[in-house]
Amino acid sequence: MNTKNQQRNAVLLVHGIDDTGLVFYKMAAHLRLQGWSVYSLDLVPNNGDVGLDELAKQVADYVTATFAPEQHLDLVAFSMGGIVSRYYIQRLGGINRVQRFITISSPHYGTVVAYGSQRPGCIQMRPDSIFLKDLNSDATILEQLDFTSIWTPYDLMIVPANSSQMPVGIEVIVPVALHPWMLTDSRSLAAVKAALKNPIKLPFFKKVSS
Template sequence: MSPSLRDLTPPARRASRALVLALLAVVTGCASVPEARPTPQPEHVPVLFVHGTDETPGSFFAMRDAFEEAGWPKERLHAVRLHPNNGQLPIEVMAYQIRRAAEGLRKRTGAERIDVVAFSQGTLSSRYWMQELGGQPRVRRFVSISGPHHGTRAAYLKADPALVQMRPDSDFLRELNRRENPFGDTEVFSFWTPLDSTVVPADSARLPGATERTFFVLAHQLMLTNPAVISATVEALAKNSPP
């Protein structure tokens, strides 16, 4: 015959009561099961897009769509509108506009650092902001797409101030490229096409120390809509690391 609760020692009685109560809770559906908490996902770092000469924020329409499809909220994506966009003012003027746009994006999102995707002349304006106006600590990753970092012979076609600055061996470029480590802890990527007829020579788009990729895209302007370039840009900024 099984012993009753009365026959058990006090510790044994307490253990037996606990077992009975647990079984009753399971049977009646009253057992409290800890809720599974979803694994927190890292926030997407805000991205600032910077266009080039004769371009507009709309130049990034395909790339912005790709970032949204990859999970970036719209409010964390911003394409700055530089004015004027035709090279009639020096690159330094554009850099101040980028600084204002970057600080606005940081303030709206509460982010300490942002990522920057820049195209063509926009890469030089972004670099000037980062290197000369104190923007580098604010940038986690910088993606340069077809930037004339060492000048382009196509800039001899016009005499506008920004174009003069983009000529090979210009005073502006010598000053911008004088430092050995201008980007500090910012991760830098350089994407370019050997078939570029706007950045001449095409390898002027290379940046020392950058993670470099070449894409056989037929024209300078097509770099922003090429699926492979877009995919590589999203991939570069999607890698997990502290913002």
């Protein structure tokens, strides 16, 4: 492995609702071929039966158990996993560990699809939920790291689709037809790879929103 690859951060993948880490099979293989060390965890339960804040604690525990205390990492999260990861970053100290944060089709401002379930995690993903309002009240904290939101305007799971837009960071639109395809489409994979290659800004540089 060359010096450039050795300098890359490990990449942690965080899945969405009703998924496991296996949903990233194609993306993980692609990134490993490109020289990244890739990790994933299975959130339990994965069906919304517990709050996203509880799942975020599992992410925090996994990071503590898997990586050295001073080791930085990059985080790629899909759908619900993006909100779980935001809670980890914004509320559980992840801001001090994560250098690049990429969400893929995540309902940052909620999805009306979440009205179809009374499970706690789903209630938290409804538009204007107390949980999302709290997270979005200080979303500017994400300016401290390299944040990218990748989304498709044709998403039928994130409704409205532009709920995946954020007022901070970089936005990448990939016109993929179906929500799950965001993890396998070659354009999505290219967008993730490009975001993971973004140079890290030093703390005294202010991040400029796109």
